[in-house]
Amino acid sequence: MQRDLGDRVYGGLVGALAAASTLLLLAPTLVVLIISLTSGMTLKFPPPGWSARWYIELFHSPEILAPALISLKVALCTTLLSAVLGSAAALGIFNSRSRLARLLDALFMSPMVLPAMAFSLSLLLVFNVIGLRLSFWTLVLGHTIVCVPFVIRMVGAAVQQLDPVLVTCSLSLGASRWYTFRRITLPLIRRGITAGSLVAFLSSFDNVPVSLFLADARTEVLPIKLWAILEGSLDVRVAAVSGVIVVLTLIGLVCAEALGGLSRSFGKTSS
Amino acid sequence: MSSPSRAYGELAPALPLALVFVGAFVLPLIALVAISFYRTPEFLDLSPVQYLRFLSDPFSLRVLADTVMLGLEVALCALVLAYPLALVYVASGAVVRMILTFLILLPLLTSTVVRTFAWIVILGRDGIVNATMLSLGLWDSPARLLYSWGGLVLALTQIQLPLMALPLINSLLRLDGNLAKAAEGLGAGRFRVFFTVILPLTLPGAIAGGLLVFAAAATAFITQTLVGGGRIILMPSYIYQQSMGVQDWPFAAALSLIFTVAVVGIVAAIGALSRLMTRGQHAT
Numbered sequence: 001m002q003r004d005l006g007d008r009v010y011g012g013l014v015g016a017l018a019a020a021s022t023l024l025l026l027a028p029t030l031v032v033l034i035i036s037l038t039s040g041m042t043l044k045f046p047p048p049g050w051s052a053r054w055y056i057e058l059f060h061s062p063e064i065l066a067p068a069l070i071s072l073k074v075a076l077c078t079t080l081l082s083a084v085l086g087s088a089a090a091l092g093i094f095n096s097r098s099r100l101a102r103l104l105d106a107l108f109m110s111p112m113v114l115p116a117m118a119f120s121l122s123l124l125l126v127f128n129v130i131g132l133r134l135s136f137w138t139l140v141l142g143h144t145i146v147c148v149p150f151v152i153r154m155v156g157a158a159v160q161q162l163d164p165v166l167v168t169c170s171l172s173l174g175a176s177r178w179y180t181f182r183r184i185t186l187p188l189i190r191r192g193i194t195a196g197s198l199v200a201f202l203s204s205f206d207n208v209p210v211s212l213f214l215a216d217a218r219t220e221v222l223p224i225k226l227w228a229i230l231e232g233s234l235d236v237r238v239a240a241v242s243g244v245i246v247v248l249t250l251i252g253l254v255c256a257e258a259l260g261g262l263s264r265s266f267g268k269t270s271s
Numbered sequence: 272m273s274s275p276s277r278a279y280g281e282l283a284p285a286l287p288l289a290l291v292f293v294g295a296f297v298l299p300l301i302a303l304v305a306i307s308f309y310r311t312p313e314f315l316d317l318s319p320v321q322y323l324r325f326l327s328d329p330f331s332l333r334v335l336a337d338t339v340m341l342g343l344e345v346a347l348c349a350l351v352l353a354y355p356l357a358l359v360y361v362a363s364g365a366v367v368r369m370i371l372t373f374l375i376l377l378p379l380l381t382s383t384v385v386r387t388f389a390w391i392v393i394l395g396r397d398g399i400v401n402a403t404m405l406s407l408g409l410w411d412s413p414a415r416l417l418y419s420w421g422g423l424v425l426a427l428t429q430i431q432l433p434l435m436a437l438p439l440i441n442s443l444l445r446l447d448g449n450l451a452k453a454a455e456g457l458g459a460g461r462f463r464v465f466f467t468v469i470l471p472l473t474l475p476g477a478i479a480g481g482l483l484v485f486a487a488a489a490t491a492f493i494t495q496t497l498v499g500g501g502r503i504i505l506m507p508s509y510i511y512q513q514s515m516g517v518q519d520w521p522f523a524a525a526l527s528l529i530f531t532v533a534v535v536g537i538v539a540a541i542g543a544l545s546r547l548m549t550r551g552q553h554a555t
Contacts, residue, residue, distance in 0.1 A: 017355035028389030092285030118527035122303035
């Protein structure tokens with residue numbers, strides 16, 4: 001009897017907390033989408049009426065569009081660099097069993113552990129000391145260091161599942177190393193590269209700590225601009241920008257799931 | 272295993288990235304340490320004065336303590352919310368699992384500024400919480416939720432919840448379901464099963480998630496400044512203010528190194544402790 005009561009309380013408690021966290025996970029996204037369609041001048045909730053005025057307003061806001069474009073460019077260059085350098089590094093590290101490989105793995109993963117602000121401050125100070133002026137490419141360099149671990153993790157997982165016999169076979173049958181790489185290795189790790197690149201892109205587009213130190217007036221990126229706007233006033237245009245980002249992320253997530261199961265790659269790497 | 276030259280030949284593809292890392296990661300961090308030992312912002316006189324300044328300044332010490340506390344509180348809140356979520360996930364069928372995976376990944380992939388912005392809308396003066404409570408007649412006047420410690424903990428808990436939920440779900444999936452069933456069959460109530468079987472066996476996953484949440488919450492500059500407001504000063508904004516604001520580079524360098532050592536140290540210590548505990552479990 002007492003046990004029954006305890007079990008029911010347990011079931012109720014787990015159910016209630018799970019419902020609360022589900023709501024908590026979903027609510028902010030919904031809130032952003034709803035508030036972005038307000039007809040009012042403030043972030044008052046519920047909105048007094050509905051309109052797309054703030055989305056239209058975005059087209060007349062070069063001070064937001066320009067940083068958005070720079071963010072896209074930075075994220076694209078960062079993703080490309082991370083994908084090439086990171087995939088190559090993952091192939092090297094996970095095909096080798098030497099101690100140096102483990103050391104390199106630890107080195108390449110350390111940006112995920114160290115607070116990124118310390119690293120970006122150090123890079124800024126070094127640029128100052130050697131007299132290198134901040135530019136688009138110094139920003140991309142900083143982003144690449146913090147984004148490349150994602151590519152290495154996900155490509156690394158794919159490389160470890162790759163049966164080395166396949167490569168040996170191809171080579172012993174007379175295929176060149178380049179041909180083997182193109183026809184055997186690359187197709188088998190492609191999913192890892194795609195998933196890693198996607199995460200690298202998102203984390204570069206979203207990056208704050210590196211841009212905070214390495215972006216200047218000419219390379220102002222979107223997250224920093226939005227932060228600066230919100231520090232000054234609660235501008236409703238931020239809601240519209242947020243709405244655009246949420247919808248694009250949703251589309252990206254659905255595409256990634258359809259292409260190769262992003263959730264599966266996540267499950268593997270987060271364990 | 273193989274000849275050294277061959278072993279290094281296999282590593283050749285990693286060479287370009289290794290060079291980038293040495294130039295743009297290792298050397299700058301060494302330079303950061305060096306700069307933190309200068310006495311003045313003009314880089315004169317080597318001395319540990321910046322560290323002594325930090326240790327003798329109650330304000331600086333409180334900023335560090337507050338930041339660590341924030342990380343721990345958020346990790347604990349996320350743990351309480353993530354366990355039930357993970358338990359429901361594991362007990363559910365394929366469709367519910369897919370929906371939950373989607374719900375967990377969505378905030379993880381949505382921009383931090385967007386997630387933080389949502390909390391400004393929820394907690395603001397005219398926000399959802401205040402509007403609901405006022406219209407229900409539960410509150411007489413709008414409460415100050417934005418720019419408060421509680422609001423900051425709540426917002427960060429939601430923002431970092433996926434980091435806790437994913438490792439926990441992984442841990443629970445690997446747990447042998449028969450163990451819980453056996454305990455129940457032997458007459459244990461579900462509370463007892465949870466605390467004596469499920470919790471101890473999934474503790475490594477919980478701790479892994481907790482450490483991710485701790486580090487993410489302690490370093491969340493955007494959420495801390497926008498939801499916490501100007502009066503709550505934490506290490507990230509302190510470092511930003513001392514470097515980009517006051518341009519006291521040596522002190523900012525020392526601050527960021529102290530912060531790094533604190534975060535990494537706590538993560539390493541708790542991680543080591545949990546490995547020790549789980550090893551003890553297997554031994555008994």
